[in-house]
Amino acid sequence: MTIGFLFFVLINGLSEGMVLFIVASGLSLVFGVLRVINFAHGSLYMIGAFLAFSLSTLLNMDSLFSFLLLMILIPPAIALLGLGLEIPLFRRIYGKEHLLQLLLTYAVLLILDDLCRVVWGGEIRNVSRPEMLGGSIDFFGQYLPTYNIFILVMGPLIAFGLWYLLHRTRAGNLIRAAVSHPDMLGALGVNVARVMTGTFMLGCFLAGLGGVFMSALANIDLGIGMQKIIECFAVVVIGGLGSIGGALLGSLIIGVGIAFIQLPLSRLAIVFPYIVMALILIIRPWGLFGKPER
Amino acid sequence: MTPSNRYVAMLPSKAEARKRILTVVVLISLLILPFVLNQLGKTGEFWIWVATEMVIMALFATSLNLILGFGGMVSFGHAAFFGVGAYTVALLMKKAGFPLGLALLAAPCVAAIAAAVIGWFCVRLVGLYFAILTLTFGQLLYMLAFQWYTFTGGDDGIHGIPKPAFLGPINYYILCLLIFLVCLWIMKIIVNSSFGLSIKIIRENPERARFIGINVKRHQLANFIIAGFFAGLAGGLFTELNRFAQTEFLHWSKSGDAIFACLVGGMYSFIGPAIGSTVLIFLHIFIQQIHQSLVEIWAIFLGLILLGVVLFAPEGLVGLYDRIFRKMPE
Numbered sequence: 001m002t003i004g005f006l007f008f009v010l011i012n013g014l015s016e017g018m019v020l021f022i023v024a025s026g027l028s029l030v031f032g033v034l035r036v037i038n039f040a041h042g043s044l045y046m047i048g049a050f051l052a053f054s055l056s057t058l059l060n061m062d063s064l065f066s067f068l069l070l071m072i073l074i075p076p077a078i079a080l081l082g083l084g085l086e087i088p089l090f091r092r093i094y095g096k097e098h099l100l101q102l103l104l105t106y107a108v109l110l111i112l113d114d115l116c117r118v119v120w121g122g123e124i125r126n127v128s129r130p131e132m133l134g135g136s137i138d139f140f141g142q143y144l145p146t147y148n149i150f151i152l153v154m155g156p157l158i159a160f161g162l163w164y165l166l167h168r169t170r171a172g173n174l175i176r177a178a179v180s181h182p183d184m185l186g187a188l189g190v191n192v193a194r195v196m197t198g199t200f201m202l203g204c205f206l207a208g209l210g211g212v213f214m215s216a217l218a219n220i221d222l223g224i225g226m227q228k229i230i231e232c233f234a235v236v237v238i239g240g241l242g243s244i245g246g247a248l249l250g251s252l253i254i255g256v257g258i259a260f261i262q263l264p265l266s267r268l269a270i271v272f273p274y275i276v277m278a279l280i281l282i283i284r285p286w287g288l289f290g291k292p293e294r
Numbered sequence: 295m296t297p298s299n300r301y302v303a304m305l306p307s308k309a310e311a312r313k314r315i316l317t318v319v320v321l322i323s324l325l326i327l328p329f330v331l332n333q334l335g336k337t338g339e340f341w342i343w344v345a346t347e348m349v350i351m352a353l354f355a356t357s358l359n360l361i362l363g364f365g366g367m368v369s370f371g372h373a374a375f376f377g378v379g380a381y382t383v384a385l386l387m388k389k390a391g392f393p394l395g396l397a398l399l400a401a402p403c404v405a406a407i408a409a410a411v412i413g414w415f416c417v418r419l420v421g422l423y424f425a426i427l428t429l430t431f432g433q434l435l436y437m438l439a440f441q442w443y444t445f446t447g448g449d450d451g452i453h454g455i456p457k458p459a460f461l462g463p464i465n466y467y468i469l470c471l472l473i474f475l476v477c478l479w480i481m482k483i484i485v486n487s488s489f490g491l492s493i494k495i496i497r498e499n500p501e502r503a504r505f506i507g508i509n510v511k512r513h514q515l516a517n518f519i520i521a522g523f524f525a526g527l528a529g530g531l532f533t534e535l536n537r538f539a540q541t542e543f544l545h546w547s548k549s550g551d552a553i554f555a556c557l558v559g560g561m562y563s564f565i566g567p568a569i570g571s572t573v574l575i576f577l578h579i580f581i582q583q584i585h586q587s588l589v590e591i592w593a594i595f596l597g598l599i600l601l602g603v604v605l606f607a608p609e610g611l612v613g614l615y616d617r618i619f620r621k622m623p624e
Contacts, residue, residue, distance in 0.1 A: 037422060089601065089605070092605055093604065093605075098368055098421050098422055098425070099362070099368045099553075099557075100604050100608055102368065102422075102425065103553065103554075103557055103600055103604055104600070104601065104604045104605075106550065106600070107596075107597040107598075107600035107601045107604065108597065108601075109597075110593040110594070110596055110597035110600070111593070111594050111597035111598065111601075113593065114590075114591050114592075114593040114594045114597070115594065117590070117591075118590075118591060230433075233426055233429075237426060241422075267441055270437065271434065271437050271441075274430050274433050274434050274437070275434070277426065277427075277430045278415075278427065278430045278431065278434065281415075281419060281423060281426065281427045281430065282415050282418075282427075285418075285419050285423045285427075
């Protein structure tokens with residue numbers, strides 16, 4: 001095992017971690033504002049990935065343009081789907097018992113996952129990478145897939161975009177105010193329900209975007225939603241629920257950790273998120289970045 | 295006393311009487327059921343099997359409700375103890391040659407030990423974090439069973455568990471029913487004991503419970519172990535019914551099934567989870583009988599039922615029954 005090969009594994013792990021961050025930040029953001037853990041978040045990600053598959057088959061182009069089209073069209077579509085879920089369903093359970101919230105989102109997961117099975121079937125699919133991103137780059141004698149590099153560039157851009165949105169725009173101010181002082185925000189004449197809907201849609205947007213990136217990174221099947229939601233749980237447990245910076249760190253830990261464990265012990269790789277999650281919850285249940293609730 | 299007052303005062307006793315009659319009727323029909331079904335030949339045998347599964351799953355759901363409904367602790371890892379019980383029976387009977395009775399005694403005890411270890415970590419956390427940690431431990435056990443081929447048979451599971459000759463379908467149904475009723479009776483005693491009341495106080499107001507001198511964590515742990523004990527027994531009975539144990543028994547979707555049963559039946563009543571579990575299993579098989587392909591989209595039906603219950607009847611079927619027949623003012 002050369003240094004170059006280890007570097008290759010690191011790049012793979014980092015790019016998986018970046019996709020995970022995009023999805024998990026959506027989950028964390030939604031939790032921060034709505035105080036609801038959305039079990040169906042992984043299903044929205046999966047629908048994004050499958051939509052990318054269908055659309056790319058329909059377009060039948062390998063150009064960078066068609067991939068950009070996927071990136072532009074699908075996340076808003078998932079956000080709209082989120083709107084369709086939030087108004088009739090999620091909105092009615094804010095502030096209720098944890099159990100009812102969890103079960104409502106779990107019910108949505110059951111329905112969405114089965115709808116995916118009906119629409120796309122059980123086969124393993126993949127989306128061909130656009131020609132420009134399909135090759136590999138020679139990096140000190142080690143060939144790195146261009147697509148992974150592309151994701152490594154896009155990840156931080158999206159993280160920065162999210163940071164900018166949350167900290168430098170009015171919409172972001174409203175979202176952050178809704179996290180810390182929802183009642184005060186309402187008293188100031190802001191339509192808090194609309195801020196919540198907007199946040200939920202933003203979370204779904206991120207899930208869809210993650211799905212598009214994942215569709216060309218690895219094979220997709222009906223299990224990826226469930227797998228991703230568990231990884232997302234691990235990420236938000238590591239980083240603390242509601243913390244975006246924590247989500248970034250958590251995603252990289254999980255992504256790189258899985259990539260390296262996969263080398264010697266491929267069977268242990270799926271256990272890794274659970275072990276990390278259990279350790280953190282036992283030692284520091286509020287996460288590395290979060291604060292104790294009580 | 296004004297007439298309207300007397301009317302209200304009379305109602306509970308009337309409802310009480312109706313409840314008692316209903317209980318007796320249900321018990322008698324449960325006992326007669328297999329003998330009636332046996333007259334139907336092959337389909338009857340299938341339905342006896344279904345009825346046995348219903349009884350076992352009712353025990354599983356009721357055990358979960360000790361922590362979920364009465365304790366207010368959302369566990370997504372209860373299947374772990376069901377699975378531990380199942381594998382205990384499977385391994386003891388298949389590999390160590392234990393008789394059924396001993397294996398069925400061991401199953402809940404081993405499950406209780408597992409619950410003690412897992413619970414010791416979990417009860418330190420509250421709310422969502424408790425839910426995620428129970429889910430995590432459950433999944434770790436699932437993966438352990440999945441990967442440890444030499445011991446658990448991995449994803450093949452353990453097949454061909456011996457069946458004592460005297461245990462025909464009817465006899466096994468009666469055995470499960472009797473065990474279920476005894477367990478139900480014990481759990482009822484636990485729920486109504488001072489321990490059970492402490493558990494309810496902790497659910498309502500843990501801080502206040504602490505002030506009046508209740509050791510919250512120790513009570514929760516004890517409750518967790520008791521729930522694990524009965525779940526293990528259910529798992530053991532289920533393994534003998536199927537004559538195999540498989541990793542699915544440990545999976546969190548199995549925990550989900552029990553949670554749905556509690557929610558649909560009504561988790562703030564003692565008998566609700568058993569009713570919910572029975573109704574859901576019946577619906578599943580009913581849909582299968584209408585058309586085989588409908589099973590493929592069972593999750594959609596289940597999801598819609600859950601949505602309906604969460605949004606419109608969070609007290610479940612028992613709550614609906616109370617609303618219709620007692621007409622108690624809010």
